[in-house]
Amino acid sequence: MKILVTGGAGYIGSFMVKRLIENGDEPIVLDSLEVGHREVVPQEVKLYEGNLLDKEFVKKIFSENKFDAVIHFAAYALAGESMEKPEKYFENNIQGGLNLLDAMKGKTSHFVFSSTCSIYGTPKKIPVSEDESKKPESVYGQSKLMFEKVLFWYDKIYNIKHINLRYFNAAGAALDGSMGENHEAETHIIPNAIIAILENKPFTLFGKDYPTPDGTCIRDYIHVLDLAEAHLQALSYLKDKNTSDSFNLGAGKGYSNLGVLEMVKKVSEKDLQIAYKDRRFGDPPQIFADNTKAKNILGFNPINSDLKTIIESAWKWHSKI
Known part of the structure; x- marks a missing residue:
């Protein structure tokens, strides 16, 4: 299949591109390279460098290619920043996505969306199922929830079938240390802890008085390799069933920050x-996933998502760069 991967030069997107090639598919990357890296896009993969907010640019890509599906990673994703620059997040994460959907109309009918567990806010029930109430507590989470609503209506009106993949905490690197997380402004606990060790600096931990066993937040970590595999499974599901749905992607287990x-x-x-x-x-x-639905329907199997494997792979990667 020929697949457009937006944000394909980013952390998760680059793993997706590699997995699509391994699967015999033909990925095409659209990335602004604002936070992505040109060097992670394989030479044989066509890269369109530009912004989803440029509507004519997006239309041009679809006029030059016939895509079987779109995987949409491209988004601003820092919850803290989103509370300081809400207009940046609403414009990019919603209007950019609308431009993509409008270019797809009548041409490409399958869409896999990178959503987030942030749409749930502080959940009432743990683990969190897909039916949990949606009460985002950041503009970032709200922008993702709003775009899920957009996709609902584009299915009803334009018959664009979609899968919302609600990630928990993406983490880890290639098991051989060849690829990994490389953000200019790193916000994730695992790479920041590793960097603190490598640079012999203290690690800043926010909050030790939460109502949890050790007083620190509890989160669900999903290996980036397992995320990429789940996207392949979502593409297969769309191809076979041609119906829209939403799935939680997490390991189904919570780890405290101190842990x-x-x-x-x-x-x-x-x-x-x-x-x-x-x-x-x-x-x-605390928040961690009930991933039963993804396991039962997609065949999701997070085989690399035990904490030790995630951190061993991340350590191998960060020790090299």
């Missing part, structure tokens, strides 16, 4: 200084 830091120390065999700060606004005490 994650302890595993980083164990894997690296080094100590880590922790500097505690007050809680951040909008951080729920």
Whole structure:
């Protein structure tokens, strides 16, 4: 299949492109390279460098290619920043997506969307199922939920079938250390803890007074390799069933922030200084996935998502760069 991958030069997108090639598909990448990296796009893959907000540019891509499906990763994804620059998030994450959908009309009818567990806010029930109430606590989460609503109506009106994949915490790197996370402004706990060790600096941990066993937040970590595989499964589901749906993508197990830091120390065999700060606004005490639906319907199997494997792969990657 010929697949357009928006954000294909980013962290998760680059793993998706690699997996599509392994599967015998033909990925085409659309990326602004604002946060993505040209060097992670394989030479044999066509790269359109530009912005989804440029409607004519997006239309041109569809006039030059006949796509079987679109996988849409491209988005701003920092919850904290979204509360400071809401217009940036609403414009890019919604209007950019609308431009993509409008270019698809009458041409491409299958769409896989990178959504987020942030749409749930602070859940009432743990683990979180797809039916949990949606109460985002950041503009980022709200923008993703709003675009899920857009997709609902584009299915009804234009027959564009979609899968919403609601990620929990994407993490990890290629098992051989050849690819991994490389954000200019890193916000994720695992790479930041590893970087703190490598640079011999203290790690800043926000909040130690949450109503959890050790007082720190509990999160669900999903290996980027398992995420990429789930997107392949979503494409197959659309091809076979031609129906829209939503799925949680998480390991189905929660780890506390302190538990994650302890595993980083164990894997690296080094100590880590922790500097505690007050809680951040909008951080729920705990959230982890009920992934039963994805397992039963898509065949989702997060085989690489035990915490030790995630951190070992991340350590191997960050020790090299």
